[in-house]
Amino acid sequence: MSPTMIRQLWSLVETTQASLIVSLDDADLVQWLLKRLQTESTIKYCDRDVVNDYLNSRLTLIRDLAESRLAGGH
DSSP states (O other), X not given: OOHHXXXXXXXXXXXXXXXXHHXXXXXXXXXXXXXXXXXXXXXXXXGHHHHHHHHHHTHHHHHHXXXXXXXXXX
16 A cells, blocks of 8 residues: 555545444444545545455544544543
């Protein structure tokens, strides 16, 4: 993944409502983030699997960040 794509992904995570992130199950959250990335950036179809794997490997961190924001930590 390019540094630009990683920045776009984490920007999306930060701007997504924390309540949405914690309410979705893992598969739905990954699909939602993938769709948003495809809408907002130039993610190529061939990059989908790489981004999907990256998101799945970072789900705990994504959820921890969202829960922190819900608790008033951000």
